Amino acid sequence: MSYFSTNKQAFFILSVLFLIFVEAAFFENGSVFLIFLGIGTIYYALKNNVKYRRSYFWTGAFLIGISILSMWSLRLMVFALAVYLLLRLWKGDEWLQTAPIYQATDKGLIQNKILSTQSTPIEAYEWKDIHIQGFVGDILVDTTQTVLPKKTSLVSIRQGFGKIQVVVPYEVPVRVFYSTLLGEARFFNGDKKRIINGTIHTEDGYPADEGSAVELIVSVTTWMGDVEVIRR
Incomplete structure (x- = not known):
């Protein structure tokens, strides 16, 4: 069974926390707190032998999905990424991959x-x-x-x-x-x-x-x- 590397998991978690901070601080979007509620619901479903585990899990996933779709910061990030990709394609630059230097x-x-x-x-x-x-x-x-x-x-x-x-x-x-x-x-x-x-x-x-x-x-x-x- 393969796993994402811990570095990638850390990057994902930090990115999510950063988006939540931006959304709450600059866009005053209170729905971001549904993410925490959804995470708590999923955690409760996975860690406890509750009777309706599947219902708790999908309820948490639904809350997280609703909150993510309402985040303006995420929409702006997707827009910026799309613009960046279009500019790279327009210029015809090759993707450069650099190895880490110790x-x-x-x-x-x-x-x-x-x-x-x-x-x-x-x-x-x-x-x-x-x-x-x-x-x-x-x-x-x-x-x-x-x-x-x-x-x-x-x-x-x-x-x-x-x-x-x-x-x-x-x-x-x-x-x-x-x-x-x-x-x-x-x-x-x-x-x-x-x-x-x-x-x-x-x-x-x-x-x-x-x-x-x-x-x-x-x-x-x-x-x-x-x-x-x-x-x-």
Whole structure:
């Protein structure tokens, strides 16, 4: 079964909230609150074993549909998108797709930024524990390009929205703590897991009889974001 990526879900939810804010603040359309009523009705139908679950669900969907159709901001957005597409077709420009570019930094390896896509340096670098927090953006931490000291090293990331990937060497024991409101997690060679308002703790590479002088602890907290920890 396939899912929309968490980034797309976050984008959709934030877009809906933004439209509701614009509609209530600038167009004074009180019907936008029917959206919240409809969402609550659907949530009640899905989370509770009510007798008329289908009726509750479709009632909520109807309320949301009526509210969306009455939103002037949505109509203006559709109109602006149509004008943009017509202009692009008139000019005959090709659609350009650009891949995300990771920004390397040597001041604390990765810095706190509200909107940014960042990574550790792509060349060899000196290890420093990572403590970072941000709002929106993707983060890549590659520890295979450095030498971890013979002690406990820490990667601590707090991010609102975005994908986080941590690459670790095969010979280093790793503990992972992941907490999120909504996200998808994949650790080492395991399958992807959908997490809803939960926490996962896993570890890999620890010897059975004795501790290790070198270990890496990865702690990730997100609102909505996918996390992947892999060995390379």
